[in-house]
Amino acid sequence: MYDRTDKLVAIGLLVSACTILAVAGWLKPAACGYGTHTQLGLPPCSFLRWTHLPCPSCGLTTCFAWAIRLHLWKAFLANPFGILAFLGTVSLIPVSIFLLTRHISFRTITESVHFSKAIYAATALYLLSWIFKLAAFQFVGH
């Protein structure tokens, strides 16, 4: 049953995706591969500060900033999982427009069994990406 909540969620997804991409285009990617988000006034990564190792999300903002400029290799080096997240964010725009125009509830996606499996796969890729970053950090230093 399509109701007002479904409409608001679809609009919210569309606005969020556009905002994220616009901010990524506005930010200047950090040369060291992480820390770009500090231009927004956000704190530096606490995990990195405490452990001197990058967290799984380190470099994600930098990755988006490079990917929106179509520098996909630099985006991959900043955070491999970020490429997938970037493509997911970009695809949110046509998906949310489709949901709005066809009056389809977002629950048809989230209640699908494939949605759970997609989250499992994304989490596994997120961890693999972290292993890659740890290895790169050890050998390259950043």
Next chain:
Amino acid sequence: MNDVRCPRCGGTNPPNSAFCGICGTPLAAQQSGASADSPSSPGWQQPAANQAEPPIPYPPPTNAYPPPAGVFLPPVPGAKVVGDNTKWAVGLGIGALFCCGPLTGVPGIFLAKKDMDEIAAGRAPHLDEGWAKGAYYLNIIALVLFVLGICLFWGRLGLGRF
């Protein structure tokens, strides 16, 4: 008359049960014989063409939620198991607490909520509701702490910058 043993989870059910009370597997094929043989058993033979099929008392539920493949069903009938969605939600919540914030917290909330909805609708009685709720609130707490950390950094609470 002997109790009927479920071919899928091994749980015992009263005679003439049409469905396993633990996992929902149809038991209609078990009613005609004294053994718990199923078509997947090595000794099972196709019944003769002139043999009457045992009547099914009522149709199977259309919204049955059988446990996903690979889920360990407890040997004790009635015991609860932690759902796969809940297990992943707990892992995502721990990740959200220590480093990842909303990136893993939001998917964790979705997964835990899914299991909670299935339990509330009665489609997954074998899942542990306590763990599902715990995972759900763990992810919410992680998100709240993430936002609180940003607010503290910005000095909005008047405690200065770290």
